[in-house]
Amino acid sequence: MAMQKVNTLSPNSSGKDVNPDLDIERKNPSFNVERLTNILDGGAENTRIRRAVDTWLQKDPEFSTERQYFLTQNERYENAIRKSIYLAKKMDEMGWAEDGPERKYCHRALSCNLAFNVHKVFLTSILGLGTDEQIAKWVPLAKKFYIAGTYAQTELGHGTYLRGLETTATFDVATQEFILNTPSISAMKWWPGDLGRTATHAVVFAQLYLKDKCYGMHPFMLQIRSLRDHSPMPGITVGDIGPKMSFENVDNGFLIMKNVRVPRENMLSRFSQVLPDGQYRKQGAEKINYLTMMVVRTQILQAEVVPLLMKACTIAIRYSAVRRQSELKPGDPESKILDYQTQQQKLLPQLATAYAFFFVGEYLLEIFNKGYRETKEGIFDMLPELHALTSGIKVIATDYSSLGAEVCRKACGGHGYSLLSGLPFLCTRVLASCTYEGENTVLLLQTARFLIKCLGAATSGKPLPPSVAYLSSRSFGKCEAKEKGDFLNPDVYMDAYRQRSFRLLRTAASKLQMLIQSGIAQYDAWNQCSVQLAQAAMAHSHYIVVEKFVEALARFGQEPAIQRILKHLCDLFALHGIHSDVGGFMQEGYLSTDQIAMVTESYLDLLPVIRRDAVPLVDAFDFSDANLNSALGCYDGRAYERLYEWAKKSPTNQQGNHVFKTYLKPLFQNALSKL
């Protein structure tokens, strides 16, 4: 069945039932909203397909998320399993290509309500780490869901620091088996998704022991539950880790192994093999594997983190255009809260941030592809830079998106505290991204390590990778801006960001060197500098985001209206960053007190400019009402009506009279004679 051309889903025409306060915001956008949507989708054809997929999903009641905020964790899990299996069948019926855009858009629209998320990582890990025979054996089963898998790496006592993992796999030459064990409570696998109540198989990471010698972490394929009755296999203890802030659709689990034996061929052996006599043999170029981790970080940004911030902005900005509170001008009707400078200053920088991360995500994908091509050809030069970039940008994107979503939530006042606003869900979900796929502080310090090396290389006159080329500068002097308008010049603010990053890094590096020279051990000196090193890595990542936003503007030279509004957002993102860390830019006199005053004025001046297009700018994200699942943020702006309608459906209004009869009536009847 071919997809018909359906555009009706897109909320791109002013309907008659739209709240007039929201309708008027859409009357005179300064740019073509549809065109910006196409840019965000990567082309008009993608927009068309995405909308068609959304329409298709929304026609099917099975995919409704209407009662999402009313469900228990168990109900969310059961629904996720049911929906996932149903969706897989339906997508097959549609004949959609395995890597086609339709499947991608389905998953993006429904990801918070589907299961088998780590099953996909399980599949990828077999493809990446398995031999051809192993792939031939396991992948077809996993693709058809004849087995369900998980990726069991993290332990109760060990997360980002992989070398510390405790699970052991000891080779028994006599039986040609590995014996897997969980040697302590902190060694149990903890957190893997799909493990708690679903998986039959797991790729388990364990320290490989051959004749009492440890060879480090290796992956083993392990059956953990019976395919017949789902009971744990011998030696296995497995279960769910319980309630979390979000991700109720995922059954994160624990796993304890006691003398669990798996045949020799179950070690995934693309890169290292254990021979029948217990000898260890390394093979192949493992480095390509590092890229997998990096690409996962990039995909998470684009498919999960940035959309969460975009949704939060959509809800908060639409609501701020219909919420009226207090009088701006005495005697006038109450004002839209979006007209207050304080509200603009909360929301519009978040909007600019969402656009900034969109463009840096595109950049990451681009250089990742380049790195992938080179690595395949055996050129590994880009890997350290790529690792530093993806780590640093993962941190700033997840950190700022978490803070930003929370700013949006809080800016909606009391109603932002209601789950029905959709905002608490977005906030608690995005928060997790600061921890998973590498804890943010740990990643920042890895980026810092790379930067320190580059600074050292620069000092000895060696060439630097492009993203850090500015570290070769001797000095940045002082900013030469004379008036507030100068701060709308990207060269001016990019220089300022480069200067801050350079200076923070140089300060940390000098301190590090000084401590080492004073006789403090390297590791201790590093620890004593780590707050400043992390700060420098953050400043560098911030600079990259600003630079990539500026570079993206050049693409729209033929579209002045689009370019103009994106330029405003880029300026706002950059100036908001300066305004929020004035000290970072003032030190060594780079910016003067007068120049800071100019930044503040330039920054505040941008707010009312962008405010005019605020609603069109979130409309351009083109989330359907079903995607947003928010009583406050719907396209029609009927926030109060929807809050009331949704609240009436809450289970809290279906508790019946039981609490009254049991607990309250015996007390209240005492008042009957008195009132």
Place this chain on the structure above:
Amino acid sequence: MAMQKVNTLSPNSSGKDVNPDLDIERKNPSFNVERLTNILDGGAENTRIRRAVDTWLQKDPEFSTERQYFLTQNERYENAIRKSIYLAKKMDEMGWAEDGPERKYCHRALSCNLAFNVHKVFLTSILGLGTDEQIAKWVPLAKKFYIAGTYAQTELGHGTYLRGLETTATFDVATQEFILNTPSISAMKWWPGDLGRTATHAVVFAQLYLKDKCYGMHPFMLQIRSLRDHSPMPGITVGDIGPKMSFENVDNGFLIMKNVRVPRENMLSRFSQVLPDGQYRKQGAEKINYLTMMVVRTQILQAEVVPLLMKACTIAIRYSAVRRQSELKPGDPESKILDYQTQQQKLLPQLATAYAFFFVGEYLLEIFNKGYRETKEGIFDMLPELHALTSGIKVIATDYSSLGAEVCRKACGGHGYSLLSGLPFLCTRVLASCTYEGENTVLLLQTARFLIKCLGAATSGKPLPPSVAYLSSRSFGKCEAKEKGDFLNPDVYMDAYRQRSFRLLRTAASKLQMLIQSGIAQYDAWNQCSVQLAQAAMAHSHYIVVEKFVEALARFGQEPAIQRILKHLCDLFALHGIHSDVGGFMQEGYLSTDQIAMVTESYLDLLPVIRRDAVPLVDAFDFSDANLNSALGCYDGRAYERLYEWAKKSPTNQQGNHVFKTYLKPLFQNALSKL
């Protein structure tokens, strides 16, 4: 029954089952932990009573909160009602005085699991706003829970801006009744606690209309549900507003009134009366009422907000002393994460903040009491200052506590995302305080209005209230610190805070004046300065917190160990504030680049000093394990064991085999022949 002297609850002796990593942290505190606990309790006698109450509560299984994180909203509500009624009965049996400390400690320990919270506000509002006859009629009924009340002020479309409330009460001379109406959807009462599923009565705020003239907001006593069967009274639509981020124990509700008639005597008439002929008469000094709102804000800080931050610190710091991750020194065992500078820099400033807010809370209570005495004597001079102080400190305390609790949560990595850590509960709960009892931005701007007035008064040489006396200064010159040690001098950093606040305020005031002189209307000029005004109000409030912490130190002159550790915390709080807003202190050259480097070093130097006492400092808060309700933060440090034990009890491990049989088995059986 007298309370026996029970101290066993206090976790103040090293038990043999304590995790050695935590035990060792308690071996050499630099101060007497018990003494600090007594200080926080306001005396050793209070500590004794509090512990006895805790023991009493924990012996009774009815008060167990063990399954709290597993319950649905409906279950949480039902439990809250049951526990509240049971507790009231038990407390009566104990013969505890109505305003005695035992009842206070009971409520503090259980507040998150009790109902009838707004019932108390209902009672207070009758006492504050009712005539003697009204008090005599309603208060006895309410005290015995023969009726359950709510305080219905906030509307769906109106929160902090009270003048915008839409509900109407029109007097009908013919029947001597008020007719209450909800004229639009945005006018329905929305959010009041105890309204959704409990209250039989409400104090409803409505615009009073007499012969078509509006007299503003007035309170009306209204029966909303039958005492016999709990059905809504005629003309009433009432229900629950549904799921929220937290506060599942509270049934926040909505209320729609359609021509609901109440007799004339149901207007609470202590301060204004409607005569039988429809004439309006004001009476009495209403100003004392403003104080009620202020005291509520102070009480919330002390009883709710600051303890939430203290609990988050307790959990995160204890966990950081038992969590080991990565090697600091190569070859050594993995290090406690509390030994990493980055972890210290996350947690220790939050600990200092908790202590800072404790002392500023004491100060607020003290000047509030003074203000109350004066107001009762008809002296209203202190009211504007009190309002500005309580508003500003409410904002900084709720804002910093929210951010701080989240820092603590995130610092616990993945396990901080599990509800079983207790941290998500603390975080989502404290977030609400930024919005309730006056939205933070609105409150800041009210403080700013007071500060602008004071600055004007200072310019014309008028005397200023004590908390803003520094605004009389002409200029602050430059900071004279010469070395990093100088920044441990409270005079140095207090001056810096005064300078920042003064400068921000003066800048905003100049801009405001300039805009008005340029012909921009006053209200518009105010809006265009509001970001900077809010910033100035925040800086002023921050200064007050620092100053009050410094002043509190003087009390402990006879206890050098206590004074020393509190001084370290005060220094850390002050220097962390400078470190986090370097720009605010550098402008106009107040602090130089070199001085900022000194601040940074002084600040970082404090971290390992306080780290040594970090665990004793959270032990001093003396929360029992039941109070913390955290698998990570218990006194014995057995975090992993407890996480595992608690997870096993989760309903997610009691879902049975149904999901497997229905959805998974049909797929998995296809693999049976292949594996």
